[in-house]
Amino acid sequence: METGQEYRVVEEPFYLPVGNEVELFSAAYADRLPVMLKGPTGCGKTRFVEYMAWKLSVPLVTVACHEDLFASDLSGRYLLQGEETVWVDGPLTRAVRMGAICYLDEIVEARKDTTVVIHPLADDRREMYLDRKAEVVPAHPDFCLVISYNPGYQSVMKDLKPSTRQRFVAIPFSYAAPEDEARIVQAESGVDAATAARLVALAARIRDMRDQGLAEGASTRLLVYAGRLIIRGVSPAVACKSAMAEPLTDDPALARTMEELIGDFMG
Numbered sequence: 001m002e003t004g005q006e007y008r009v010v011e012e013p014f015y016l017p018v019g020n021e022v023e024l025f026s027a028a029y030a031d032r033l034p035v036m037l038k039g040p041t042g043c044g045k046t047r048f049v050e051y052m053a054w055k056l057s058v059p060l061v062t063v064a065c066h067e068d069l070f071a072s073d074l075s076g077r078y079l080l081q082g083e084e085t086v087w088v089d090g091p092l093t094r095a096v097r098m099g100a101i102c103y104l105d106e107i108v109e110a111r112k113d114t115t116v117v118i119h120p121l122a123d124d125r126r127e128m129y130l131d132r133k134a135e136v137v138p139a140h141p142d143f144c145l146v147i148s149y150n151p152g153y154q155s156v157m158k159d160l161k162p163s164t165r166q167r168f169v170a171i172p173f174s175y176a177a178p179e180d181e182a183r184i185v186q187a188e189s190g191v192d193a194a195t196a197a198r199l200v201a202l203a204a205r206i207r208d209m210r211d212q213g214l215a216e217g218a219s220t221r222l223l224v225y226a227g228r229l230i231i232r233g234v235s236p237a238v239a240c241k242s243a244m245a246e247p248l249t250d251d252p253a254l255a256r257t258m259e260e261l262i263g264d265f266m267g
Contacts (some may be wrong), residue, residue, distance in 0.1 A: 065114075096137055
């Protein structure tokens with residue numbers, strides 16, 4: 001059985017709390033309640049989980065969910081090794097056995113059959129069923145299931161069923177207040193305080209463009225990317241276009257509006 005040492009978050013990740021999320025998660029973990037993190041892309045959900053795994057000294061197994069992720073990718077499968085067929089645990093099963101936090105990032109992106117696997121782990125049973133092995137795996141006492149999703153991308157085809165949602169304690173996430181977001185951008189990118197503040201102000205205006213048809217606003221992650229390009233000598237305007245405008249839209253009208261905003265804020 002794996003000890004989990006290879007899944008430990010050794011160094012403290014930089015994380016700036018913006019509400020009571022640390023206290024909420026700590027309380028949920030104390031009772032091993034499953035946790036759902038709700039918020040837009042790039043607002044700090046993944047970094048928060050890393051921070052909490054470090055703070056609680058618990059191994060962390062992270063799975064980036066996608067449309068080709070099957071339940072067997074989480075639970076495990078039989079593989080041919082040499083002349084033998086052997087069972088290999090998937091990441092979720094490993095986390096269940098060793099007592100780790102298992103973080104399923106953007107859970108709605110995965111195939112619907114994944115909920116069959118997580119439901120018994122997210123209620124009083126705390127068990128995992130490996131049908132192909134005819135095995136029931138009781139969750140380690142330290143195991144905790146955490147999922148995240150972006151409510152902004154909800155649709156009829158991609159949403160969490162009520163039967164899934166009601167198994168989790170939910171912690172909402174959003175972008176930090178401007179002064180806090182500027183501190184995050186400054187710390188993560190290395191730009192000076194004034195530049196960080198201008199990047200955050202620019203992001204606020206771009207986020208307002210969702211009323212004009214922009215699918216999603218500039219994430220804190222993109223602000224950090226822009227800051228890092230600036231630190232490397234790229235001009236602020238070019239850095240913002242490359243790290244913010246180009247990734248966010250291919251629509252010519254929206255792109256022009258963003259470039260005008262970039263010119264106003266970054267020169």
